[in-house]
Amino acid sequence: MNLRERKKRRTRDALLRAALELFATRGYEETTVDDIAAAVDVSQRTFFRYFAGKEETAFFVPRLAETLVVEALRTRPPDEVPLEALRRSVLESWDAINEAVVELVPLELHMRVYRVIESTPALLAAHLRRSAELEEQLACIIAEREGLDVDLDPRPRIVVALFGGVIRVTERLWSAGDDVTLDGMRELTTTYLDQVGPALAGNWRAKQSP
């Protein structure tokens, strides 16, 4: 790797870490791009040569995670039932994310940034849009696995929407709670997904005391 390339990577990493650190401590809206650039001692213009916008820095890790989930689902054994394939893809991709990024952005920092994302309207909106795009990709893969046409058969999109909803709920609970380990997340996800069947079974009150 070139000196040039190394230098580039170094300033990009520095910008990224500075941004995330500032977001996590001071808050997203309270952090200006000038602040981030100043913390790395480059011009504001340079920041925008590495990132398309302030937002992009906040979603660096989530972005990686998304690509890994897609990859994981693509390589799942085709005999698995859709919901099961999705669940396993997510669970297995978390390890990959952690390995790939822990040097650059420690899990603890990522957690703090995630809380900022959820509590900052503009970031939350962006997060949900990204999730929607991811779900669209996943629906297409599921449809292909099952030999269906996404535009003719609604079921792929429906399962993925349901799955995505559950994931979002668990993510929120996870980041709000105090067990911010990977195993905690795994456990939470599993129990919630197991609730899906019962939740749709109809009359809950009748089912609670049989």
Place this chain on the structure above:
Amino acid sequence: MNLRERKKRRTRDALLRAALELFATRGYEETTVDDIAAAVDVSQRTFFRYFAGKEETAFFVPRLAETLVVEALRTRPPDEVPLEALRRSVLESWDAINEAVVELVPLELHMRVYRVIESTPALLAAHLRRSAELEEQLACIIAEREGLDVDLDPRPRIVVALFGGVIRVTERLWSAGDDVTLDGMRELTTTYLDQVGPALAGNWRAKQSP
């Protein structure tokens, strides 16, 4: 009603219509706040005294719709099963929205704006965030109906997430298709919701030819 109040309402309505019309024809990002203000012949500053931001004008109708759905769900008979109560609330609120707003923003204009919302990343993101907030409210109401605690029992949030997912999918199909009537939407929603059960039943391939 005062002369003052009438004047206020008139400029607000004028700003709203001008904004929506411009969004629908020229596009959201291609329309500046100055354009909107100029179309009504007021200063830019005045625009911001009526709307918190450019975005708010785009979501004027959706905002009304949200409050109506919440109201509808609140007054649903308590013996209905959750998914059914949700479905009926949405279906019945559409008529109310149409009545309440058709003078100010004709259905046809609203449709064009809706397509702009879906094709403009920033607006789509905002739309999804609003939906998420609405779903949170609905989950709380459902939980109350069923005598549950939203934070202890995951099922209210799960059904609402599923329901919301289906609604979003149908909305997209509806606005993309050519039957943009209310009845078309009603029909689409009904059929899609009926697919929920089968979609989760497990192995689709085995079920397709029994």
Place this chain on the structure above:
DNA sequence: TTGTCAACTGTCAGTGGCTGACACTAACCT
């Protein structure tokens, strides 16, 4: 080693969304 090319960076000027401060006008009320 040196000179050339290409890539990276800084500076500057400008746009668009949005806000605070202040002065001005017009509607309200007595």
Place this chain on the structure above:
DNA sequence: AGGTTAGTGTCAGCCACTGACAGTTGACAA
């Protein structure tokens, strides 16, 4: 009619972001 209050315009300024141009620094060959 005259004082009060609400609504408006103007101006100045912040922040995210972009294009244009010039300066600097690593890459590579002669």
